[in-house]
Amino acid sequence: MNDRNGPVVGIVPAAGRGVRLGEQLPKAFVELDGRTMLDRSVEAMLDSGVVDRVVVVAPPELASTPPARLVGPSRVGRVVVVAGGAERADSVRAGLAAATGARFVLVHDAARALTPPGLFVRVVAALRDGSDAVIPVLPVADTIKSVDADGTVTGTPDRASLRAVQTPQGFDVDLLARANRDAADATDDAGLVERLGERVSTVAGDPLAFKITTPLDLVLARALLAAVDRSEKEE
Ligand SMILES: Nc1ccn([C@@H]2O[C@H](COP(=O)(O)OP(=O)(O)OP(=O)(O)O)[C@@H](O)[C@H]2O)c(=O)n1
Numbered sequence: 001m002n003d004r005n006g007p008v009v010g011i012v013p014a015a016g017r018g019v020r021l022g023e024q025l026p027k028a029f030v031e032l033d034g035r036t037m038l039d040r041s042v043e044a045m046l047d048s049g050v051v052d053r054v055v056v057v058a059p060p061e062l063a064s065t066p067p068a069r070l071v072g073p074s075r076v077g078r079v080v081v082v083a084g085g086a087e088r089a090d091s092v093r094a095g096l097a098a099a100t101g102a103r104f105v106l107v108h109d110a111a112r113a114l115t116p117p118g119l120f121v122r123v124v125a126a127l128r129d130g131s132d133a134v135i136p137v138l139p140v141a142d143t144i145k146s147v148d149a150d151g152t153v154t155g156t157p158d159r160a161s162l163r164a165v166q167t168p169q170g171f172d173v174d175l176l177a178r179a180n181r182d183a184a185d186a187t188d189d190a191g192l193v194e195r196l197g198e199r200v201s202t203v204a205g206d207p208l209a210f211k212i213t214t215p216l217d218l219v220l221a222r223a224l225l226a227a228v229d230r231s232e233k234e235e
């Protein structure tokens, strides 16, 4: 058997507070057109057909919520819920501990609630083809500057070599466990793998996989869903 045919487990960090979004609820539980971001993210993962099971990493006070109250009925049997930690990397570590039997893991922000199933397919295909760490990326539209503590510009990196990074990020499960063990201050999981000196490869991202971070992102997500709804009614 090809070792790379093994199970894929999704880890969905959903334990953040959503301070920048500024809603009353933890962000993953905010609704978009009647369904939570978390439910939408789990559905997209499982509907992709390339993810076997999902570990939801919830805020500690919600971690004993039965899966049936977090995700739709057709997905309940393939979902477990565990408690997250103070930082995103702590939540990913908790998810990894529950990803038993995984050959590969896909770490996917609950906050990227409109991610199309095809993006999961691309990431898993790259893992099956031989990569041990894969991230979706998009070209950067703005010029990016580095600045010092006073806000004075210190440099302009060549935009051609820059990419905006999304999730799902896919990994050989043992590699991510090793990278995450002493999680330093990295803003994504691939950053921890890079620190080990291991290769991280890329696939094309998708603009719909944007992270719902601010109130403006929420307006955009809701408008996109309303537009889909209108066009479905016209058909
Ligand atoms: N301790 C944490 C922090 C974040 N996350 C999750 O990681 C994803 C990306 O994080 P982000 O968008 O920054 O969410 P928040 O941390 O909730 O946002 P904020 O920084 O505005 O509070 C989200 O799905 C969030 O729920 C997590 O599981 N555990």
Ligand SMILES: C[C@](O)(CO)[C@H](O)COP(=O)(O)O
Residues within 6 Å of the ligand: 088, 109, 165, 166, 167, 187, 188, 189, 211
């Ligand atoms: C992991 C991530 O979504 C990749 O872009 C991003 O780095 C998470 O950042 P956040 O500030 O924790 O939302």
